Amino acid sequence: MPSPAAYSDFGPMRLNEPLSNWTTMRIGGPAEMFFEPHKPEHLADLLTALEKDGVPWTLIGGGANTVAPDGGIPGAVIHTGNMRRLFRDGNGLRLWPGVTLPTLVRSAQGLGLSGVEKLVGVPGHVGGALAMNAGSVEWGIWDQVEEIVLWSPGPANEEDGLKFRTWSPKEIQPAYRHGNLGGRVVLETLLTLEESTPLAVKATQDEFLKRKNQSQPVKLTSAGCAFKNPNGDSAGRLIDSAGLKGHCIGGVAVSDIHANFLVNQGGASAADVRQMLDIIEQTVLEKSGVSLERELVVLPEPL
Ligand SMILES: Cc1cc2nc3c(=O)[nH]c(=O)nc-3n(C[C@H](O)[C@H](O)[C@H](O)COP(=O)(O)OP(=O)(O)OC[C@H]3O[C@@H](n4cnc5c(N)ncnc54)[C@H](O)[C@@H]3O)c2cc1C
Known part of the structure; x- marks a missing residue:
């Protein structure tokens, strides 16, 4: 692997950065190289250089849906937090990947643009939200996407020799x-949004936020929902009826408020989370015959 100095043109970089500082679950060992590019073009160039050199890379936004490995991540971790520009474009908003969801929600409200109210109270960055299609049961951020610019691994585009292009x-x-x-x-x-008024958008946001605060452990250290809701049912209900509410392994507990949230009660490790996910999957399968699908991104331990 080239020396870290070979990547000094791509913006700030730190060595052995603890990932527990960058995930809402507060779990994770060190990233060998931790980059924070300032512009999407720097991100694209960095990805292209790492790919060319065969250096493995991992993207992280707000770390609000991610469990980082106890043993850390070899190679490069790229945090999107410095790329946070947001531009009005007609009735829409053009966003860089590190715009935080609270900034998106606040800006749309201030401009009287409706469409992302359901992201109120959801932590994370726009890039992570698009990767996860974050939202509610019946809506995801992709419902508002007009177009998206993506960097792709592998060969460059034939027409222009670039590694990124706009997709629908x-x-x-x-x-x-x-x-x-x-x-x-x-x-x-x-994102395409609809013209409304700041007051009307705020009223809808307040309603969603009230519901979220009542039903989720929003003040505790978690990484959101651990499992996707299976068709027509709720993962939280299934975990609760399997008798697992409050169940603890090491420092991780199934939340008493919402059984689909795993909470770090202090000192939790990625190994605790993995074990807990396995136990929940097995128990729910035994009790209700449903195979839960993981929503949490649990990054693998280094070899
Ligand atoms: C208290 C709490 C409440 C939550 N409520 C909700 C909710 O109501 N609805 C919901 O959907 N989620 C919810 N979540 C989960 C989380 O907030 C969302 O999934 C959010 O979109 C994650 O964004 P992030 O930037 O933190 O992603 P990360 O956890 O940083 O990353 C998630 C995935 O996205 C990838 N990624 C990050 N940036 C990029 C990029 N630029 N390009 C490509 N891939 C990228 C990462 O590699 C990773 O695979 C909640 C979490 C918490 C802690």
Whole structure:
């Protein structure tokens, strides 16, 4: 692997950065190289250079849906937090990948633009939200995507020799809690929103936030929902009826407020989370015959 100095043109970089500082679950060992590019074009160039040199890379946004490995991540971790520009474009918003969801929600409200109210109270960055198709049961952020600029691994485009291009949602085919990016990286997106008024948008946001605060452990250290809701049912209900509410392994507990949230009670490890996910999957399968699908991104331990 080239020396870290070979990547000094791509913006700030730190060595052995603890990932527990960058995930909402507060879990994770060190990233060998931790980059924070300032612009999407720097991100694209960095990805291209790492790919050329055969250096493995991992993207991280707000770390709000991710469990980082106890043993850390070899190679490069790229945090999107410095790329946070947001531009008005007609009735839409053009966003860099590190715009935080609270900034998106606040800006749309201030401009009287409706469409992303259901992201109120959801932590994370726009890139991570698109990768996860974050939202509610019946809505995801991709419902608002007009176009998206993605960097792709592999050969450059034949026409222009670049490694990124603009895609339509129809080409990507996102699904429930699954952005279907397949290794591609979000550099920018344009969301279509509807003209409304700041007051009307705020009223809708307040309603969603009230419901969220009542039903989820929003003040505790978690990484959101651990499992996707199976068709017509709720993962939280299934975990609760399997008798697992409050169940603890090491420092991790199944939340008493919402059984689909795993909470770090202090000192939790990625190994605790993995064990807990396995036990939940086995118990729910035994008790209700349903195979739960993981929503949490649990990154693998280094070999
Ligand atoms: C208290 C709490 C409440 C939550 N409520 C909700 C909710 O209501 N609805 C919901 O859907 N989620 C919810 N979540 C989960 C989380 O907030 C969302 O999934 C959010 O979109 C994650 O964004 P992130 O930037 O933190 O992603 P990360 O956890 O940083 O990353 C998630 C995935 O996205 C990839 N990724 C990150 N950036 C990019 C990029 N630029 N290009 C390509 N891939 C990228 C990462 O590699 C990783 O695979 C909640 C979480 C918490 C802690």
